Amino acid sequence: MSPSTTIMAPYKINVDMDTSLLQQLNRIDSAILNNEDERVALVHAMRAALSRIETPWESALQIVFTQPSVFAALKTCVDAGLFVQWLQQPLHGEPASASTLARLVDVDEMLLSRLLRHLAATNMLHEEAPGVYRLSRFAHSLGLPEYASMLPFLFETSLPGFSSLPAYLQSNKYANPADAKATNWHYLRGVSRFADLQSRPSEMATFQLMMTTYAANKTSWVDLYPVENEILRCAESTSSSALVVDVGGGRGHDLQRLLHLWQGLLDGNNTARIVAPTPGQLILQDRQATLVNAVGESLIRKMAHDFFQQQPVRGARVYYLHTVLHDWPDREAGVILGQIGLAMQVGYSRLLIHETVVRTDEVQDLSEWKKTTSDMQMMMVLSSAERTEQNWRELIARAGLTVVKIWNSGASAESIIEVVKDK
Numbered sequence: 001m002s003p004s005t006t007i008m009a010p011y012k013i014n015v016d017m018d019t020s021l022l023q024q025l026n027r028i029d030s031a032i033l034n035n036e037d038e039r040v041a042l043v044h045a046m047r048a049a050l051s052r053i054e055t056p057w058e059s060a061l062q063i064v065f066t067q068p069s070v071f072a073a074l075k076t077c078v079d080a081g082l083f084v085q086w087l088q089q090p091l092h093g094e095p096a097s098a099s100t101l102a103r104l105v106d107v108d109e110m111l112l113s114r115l116l117r118h119l120a121a122t123n124m125l126h127e128e129a130p131g132v133y134r135l136s137r138f139a140h141s142l143g144l145p146e147y148a149s150m151l152p153f154l155f156e157t158s159l160p161g162f163s164s165l166p167a168y169l170q171s172n173k174y175a176n177p178a179d180a181k182a183t184n185w186h187y188l189r190g191v192s193r194f195a196d197l198q199s200r201p202s203e204m205a206t207f208q209l210m211m212t213t214y215a216a217n218k219t220s221w222v223d224l225y226p227v228e229n230e231i232l233r234c235a236e237s238t239s240s241s242a243l244v245v246d247v248g249g250g251r252g253h254d255l256q257r258l259l260h261l262w263q264g265l266l267d268g269n270n271t272a273r274i275v276a277p278t279p280g281q282l283i284l285q286d287r288q289a290t291l292v293n294a295v296g297e298s299l300i301r302k303m304a305h306d307f308f309q310q311q312p313v314r315g316a317r318v319y320y321l322h323t324v325l326h327d328w329p330d331r332e333a334g335v336i337l338g339q340i341g342l343a344m345q346v347g348y349s350r351l352l353i354h355e356t357v358v359r360t361d362e363v364q365d366l367s368e369w370k371k372t373t374s375d376m377q378m379m380m381v382l383s384s385a386e387r388t389e390q391n392w393r394e395l396i397a398r399a400g401l402t403v404v405k406i407w408n409s410g411a412s413a414e415s416i417i418e419v420v421k422d423k
């Protein structure tokens with residue numbers, strides 16, 4: 001773009017329509033919204049409106065050319081360290097020209113200009129003046145390690161996996177994938193994704209960081225379930241018995257959240273019947289290879305455990321399973337539930353299953369796209385699925401356990417299914 005060219009505001013075009021609508025759209029940003037539910041509803045409405053006004057050719061262009069090229073441009077910029085360096089001195093995230101940014105990351109100026117122009121044209125960045133770019137909220141997030149890990153995950157898992165999915169489904173004569181030993185990943189690489197990750201430490205680290213980011217952007221379990229009354233008030237000062245066992249807990253971010261809440265309640269003098277945590281009350285279980293990257297909280301006991309084997313911690317107040325069962329088809333999920341069920345104490349223990357519950361009634365579900373996206377991801381990687389309420393109830397009943405309540409919150413895509421053992 002030559003320096004004399006003026007940048008056209010995207011909506012100042014000569015259209016024969018109510019321009020107040022365009023003006024309103026131009027004014028929208030997150031600051032005008034009152035709360036999260038309103039924001040989610042507006043995103044939903046605007047996406048739906050876009051799909052109604054795009055031509056088929058524009059939709060095809062988006063899917064076939066634009067999205068893959070945006071992925072590649074973003075990944076190239078992340079790999080070159082652009083967003084991380086942009087946030088550091090001397091720029092501190094301030095708008096910068098393509099030539100300044102090219103010198104910052106040692107990328108050919110012509111190349112970087114082309115990438116930046118594409119990212120600005122697709123709203124990933126803002127072009128403030130010809131050749132001068134400002135970080136969008138999203139581009140800013142890519143300077144942080146949690147979000148930067150999403151792009152390697154895209155290239156290591158989502159893109160190869162979804163590329164092979166149609167051929168895999170065709171090779172299975174379009175049967176619904178439900179065999180954990182014959183997944184799309186076996187078709188692609190000859191092993192399960194988890195086994196594959198064990199032999200690829202850097203991909204394992206990407207996966208775990210991505211899971212942490214994923215969890216940070218979901219409604220936390222401590223906000224979905226009354227943990228203060230149902231868990232923390234059960235802790236005794238003398239007790240070293242297990243309060244919460246996070247089975248398949250990954251890096252331990254959910255226990256860490258609980259611990260922070262617990263310590264916050266104590267600091268806030270809201271302590272009438274709450275005692276301080278003691279070592280051994282919070283137990284993080286996962287495979288040894290995963291625990292290596294776990295958070296370093298001394299109050300959280302790390303325990304290598306295979307959840308298909310006998311549960312070594314008996315009679316804990318809470319066994320917690322967060323996005324574990326959706327990784328497994330019903331047969332394997334039933335074994336995991338069965339092992340926990342055997343360890344539960346009737347009348348005291350409860351199992352909290354933190355998962356998506358897919359709606360099948362007629363109520364509009366604004367988070368459905370997140371649930372169906374996750375369902376496709378599960379199908380692609382693991383031959384598993386996101387379950388409906390009926391699927392969940394049947395699976396849990398087959399394991400000899402009983403659903404007490406399903407806890408939901410606002411527009412959150414996840415629920416907590418509270419389960420007990422009756423006999």
Ligand SMILES: C[S@@+](CC[C@H](N)C(=O)[O-])C[C@H]1O[C@@H](n2cnc3c(N)ncnc32)[C@H](O)[C@@H]1O
Nearest residue numbers: 211215248249250286287290305306307322323
């Ligand atoms: C989708 S991640 C969920 C992690 C964590 N609960 C969260 O929500 O972020 C599934 C976890 O199951 C663990 N896992 C897989 N197979 C396992 C097994 N046989 N025994 C114990 N953990 C296993 C993985 O290492 C991973 O941490």
